[in-house]
Amino acid sequence: MSRAYLGGKLLHALLTISAIMVLNFALFRILPGDPVRALLPRGIPAEQVAATRAHLGLDQPIFPDQFISYVAATASGDFGYSFQYRVPVTTLIVERAGPTVLLVGTASLLAIVIGIVIGTLAGARPGRWFDSVTVAASLVLYALPVFWLGMIAIMIFGQFGFPINGMLTPGFTPPDALAAIGDLAAHLFMPALVLALALIGQYALFMRSALVEVMTEDYIETARSKGLREEQVVIRHAVPNALLPTVTLIGINLGVIFAGAITLENVFGWPGLGSLIVSSVASRDYPVLQGAFLLIAVTVVAANLAADLVYGLLDPRVRG
């Protein structure tokens, strides 16, 4: 991989993140509403409201004062304090990112592996019953709203004692590490399954259509005429090329998955970034929103960067 290719991609990523940082600042302040009024009870004297405003730094002009201190602080890794939780945003986000990464990670891993396998099996022999069935199933899963799938899962699995809400059983002190993991896994089961189901269809469809397209290329015909077995043709020649769009999708999807996790976390009371964002929007908790959105933006940019780089590895032509 050439240094110019890598450098170009990195520069691009950095520029994107800087732009998002500026946008982040503006976006939440354009929203009508005053965090101080959201924070304090009614019936508070005006002096006290003003004092709170000053403590939060909101008495300063938005531009340039608030903007400059925001940029300076963010650049030095300081995201400020949450208005509503009154703890550093970094602490809060780290605390909440863990559960989301666990949920999204587990679900994505399941969905990517199963989706690619299904897509490969279907795309290798388009038009067969396996293909028809999986395409139909994938379309249905793809189209279903995540929260609805979540409610259905709760109705089915809730009966068997699967925990419906939260990440750990309240008040349960696990006797050993295994019990703790078990409790976590029991809580993770439903949301991860639902998110995975929602994603499998997409990956399967993508992989299938990419593979079908690749299979019509001349070089496949060449591979076949070299005397390779069909399995070798599919696995060694077709799949690597067909993976390219799917890898891109994985990158793009990370952002979308975070969004999907917002509704899902709400259904299952999963204490992740999604539920944090929901409650922060309601209370105009600018610092938390800025931090969380920046983190998500960085994740998406990093995932796309990674996808670009993997692309370079998979496909020599893009290495430049």
Place this chain on the structure above:
Amino acid sequence: MATLELSRPRRRHGFIAALGLAILAMAVAPLGAALASSPSPAAGSPSAATGGGVTLRIGTSQKWSTLNPFIALLIADYQITSVSYDLLVAIGPDLKPAPGLAESWTHSSDGLTWTFKIRQGATWQDGQPVTAADVAFTYNYIIDSFKYKDGSFGLSLFRDNMAGITSVKATDPQTVVLVTDKPSATILSAPVPILPEHIWKAVSYEAASGTAKDVKAFDNASMVGSGPFHLVQEVKDQYVRFEANKQFWGGAPKIDQLIIQYFPDAGPMVEALKNGQIDMIDQVPTTVFESLTNFPGVTTIKGAPIGFYQVGMNSWVPKAGQVKAHADQGSLGNPWLTKVAVRQALFHAIDKASIVKTALLGYALPGDSLLPPSVPGHWSPAADQAFDFDPAKTRSLLEALGFQDTDGNGILNVPADSKAFDPKGAGKDFVLRLYIRKNQPAELTAGQIMVEGFKQAGVSVDLQVVEESPFLANSTFPSATNADSDLYLWGWGGFGPDPDLVLGRVAESSQINAWQDANYSNPDYDAMYAQQHGQLDETQRTAIVQKMQELFYKEGSYAVLWYPYRLQAYRSDRWQGIKTLPADGGVIFTSLAYGQFQTFLTAEPKVAAAVPGASAGPGQSPAPTGGGGAGTIVLVGLVVLVVVVVGAALLYRRRSRPELGD
């Protein structure tokens, strides 16, 4: 293509399938293994060991915002403080003042001096004795906060409760003497949690008022009260856990642990009750209440209303000192709403019966006055005084005021000669904005019914869905936005049984720029408010309270739309000793129940259900077997999945064979 394939038997399809399976197994195995190996206590009978003995688990769909009683805003906040703290005077089963930390009380004949006898043997949850000094400290802590830095860190939540109190002293360890400058009828109904002096004397007003810059500001996470439950764990946005205070002066609770778990969505919460993962739920959605009533093992509670929802009509007429920003602009609300005659006309355009039936599915009573029917002192209009739904009457009343449909579009036009009074609207269609809170389907339906009624009356309504906080809070707050609102749907609740707070906060003039949202100001109302506040004779006070309700019903700035029932449910197949407050028509989980009047003191598991796995009876809901069962299910599911995938792979291979022979 087929001919090329002919010569190559395809063996490696099996390999692809096997590879896929292996990867799948690797991804799922840890989850399944973990599940299978460990029985999770998530579900089970009440006595299921969770490390804390018998546990009662409550689900709520309102998230608490704080543990600090001075910035508590939500009913969920008070539900937490009420199980942990005591009041000086509690609320009894008949909603009358009843012994709390004070065993008894008397007042002097002039009504200015109150003497409270504090009970012996009460202790703080850290073991220290509760004395009269703690009570005096709590009251003085709040009263003095308004002198600290000119009240800029005042503990405003309790300001109205402290009005008129000039001194509070502990004359001996068991006696508190409280003196007021004027007689006050609300001394016994102050919902002030009594705090331990040895802890709170170190808490600054900045911290207590929630405005400290210091991030480690007092969050009261190590709450120490004298109530029956001691907070031991708070996991933000998930749950709070209490342990029973076995030393509680009113007797040890029969349960060992109390958990309040937050569910962001009410649907899953209801399922969790059905599956036995929780024992009791608050705020049951109206849509599922009936089916829950019929669910075996569940008992539903339809508690009498203690709050109301209203359409507010912004009546703000700026007065000196009320405008803090944009003094030149004046009110940004529609000026016609400041006229009593216009408001009265509009009252006739609201179809309350239809709102209750359609939007609330019947789980509410149609509203009239500020106090719900079950609250002592409620007043209802006689049939001939009531503002019945009659849009034609609205139209004729407005026409009598000069409104005319001059352009024939079905909407009345504001009188053209009213330029001085209504410079922006004169001559144009009469249009009012109506704010509806986001994510409140019932309120949206109610709003739509109102739009329809107003339309029939010839008034155009611009319905806007807004955020409650901060948008609605701001737009009804003159000093923030010059009261930039016309009509809005909002509610009040969580008051104690004493009418003082609701009558004051809703409509008393001094509450403009504080608690009021319609910004109503009427000297007659204010005078009666002061009168009832100073009237210690209950009969005479009730007469004034009823007059106030009548006045506000006829000339006020609210149409009270409905009084919602409070819907709760619990597992009666597993729990007994459940009682409500008030005893007649109340609810089980309420922020009004303090100390000895809480149901959690008497709640205990039913004996049959206390044996894990034993069902409470035939036909009852299945007793969940816990996470061990869940693990088994996962394993079974995995096996089924493997069989299906292997089967599919085999089928696939078999299907593809005949083609080989083509």
